[in-house]
Amino acid sequence: MTEEHRFPCNQCGSDMRFSPADSLLKCDHCGNTAPLEGTGFATQPIKELDFRAGLDAQLPTEEMEETRVLSCPSCGAQVEFDGAVHSKECPFCATPVVTDTGTHRHIKPRGLLPFKLEERDAHKAMTDWLGRLWFAPNGLQNYARKGRKMSGIYVPFWTYDADTKSSYRGERGTIYYVTRTRTVNGKTESYQEQRIRWSPASGRVARFFDDVLVLASRSLPKQYTEALEPWDLSSLEPYRPEYVAGFRAEGYVVQLDEGYHEARAYMDRVIERDVKFDIGGDRQRIHGIDTDISDVTFKHILLPVWLAAYKYRGKTYRFVVNGVSGKVQGERPWSAWKIALAVIAGLIVAGAVGYLFAMNQ
Secondary structure, eight states, rough: BBBBOOOOTTTTTBOOOOTTTTTOOOOOOOOTTETTTTTTTTOOOOOOHHHHHHHHHHSSSEEEEEEEEEEOOOTEEEEEOTTTOOOOEETTTTEEEOOOOOOEEEEOOOOOOOOOOOOOHHOOOOOOOOTOOSSSOOHHHHHTTTOOOOOEEEEEEEEEEEEEEEEEOOOOEEEEEEEEEEEEETTTEEEEEEEEEEEEEEEEEEEEEEEEEEEOOSSSHHHHHHHHOOOOGGEEEOOOOGTTSSSBBBBBOHHHHHHHHHHHHHHHHHHHHHHHHHHOEEEEEEEEEEEEEEEEEEEEEEEEEEEEEEEEETEEEEEEEEETTTOEEEOOOOOOOHHHHHHHEEEHHHHHHHHHHHHHO
């Protein structure tokens, strides 16, 4: 069964949306509001799911859902749409597309960070950011300032927990100095030569990893979403469809096992750092690390992003705003004319300075 997350107003029948400013459902047609009962008071942590059960497709039925999605032919984004929508522009790349009636069966989100910024606040943050880019094209800046709507998107992520115990073999390096002599311009002088004394080292380190965050989308460059960090995952709310009312939720395309490989690579880097710290000394060599990993669990979560995609002179520019903090990131646009004028101005100034210097000489 495909879920359609719609919340009709009990006064006029129009669809209500989640209002970030008020943390309640609001009808833009008649102004009616409805509270989200039971939210914001979660006393129990959001339940983790067993990683092996997820890989083997043995999760309980209630942990799965089907949603109607649109797959963009240009960027590959899978975005949830309701049945009343028949055509749309992809919010990730501004490509005009027509919705299909395909469904996406996936693991339900366990939690999300609700939007805190309204669209007007996100739009102001984006235009302010663009205004600080000296060499951005004026046309693009003006185009963005005209007030074109931004899209509120819940972007999918995986989080992974794991308990690790690692044994290692390596060497500890201790720096020492010996006095040497050398002849410079016919004079003999002493100097200190650095050397390293290596000694065998071995031991064990342990670390519990909590909420290793992995992007489960390919619609946005990873450097954009990473630049929006940090996310306060301690403020995650249990997933409720009311939070998504009026917004879009992107379906994950990075599968559970693929996300785990990325999380494991991050864990290995942290474990290597722990091993070097445990070896101590001035330098460290690692010959081998054997890691036993257990109690691996995961969550599918959604994080809020305001997104603007503009087609300007045949090129798509994308800008993203953290829906909680207002932090902005995007593709850096360049104006060839502004750069050329700056170069010419620089040459003129350099020429004037050179002329004045020559006259003074």
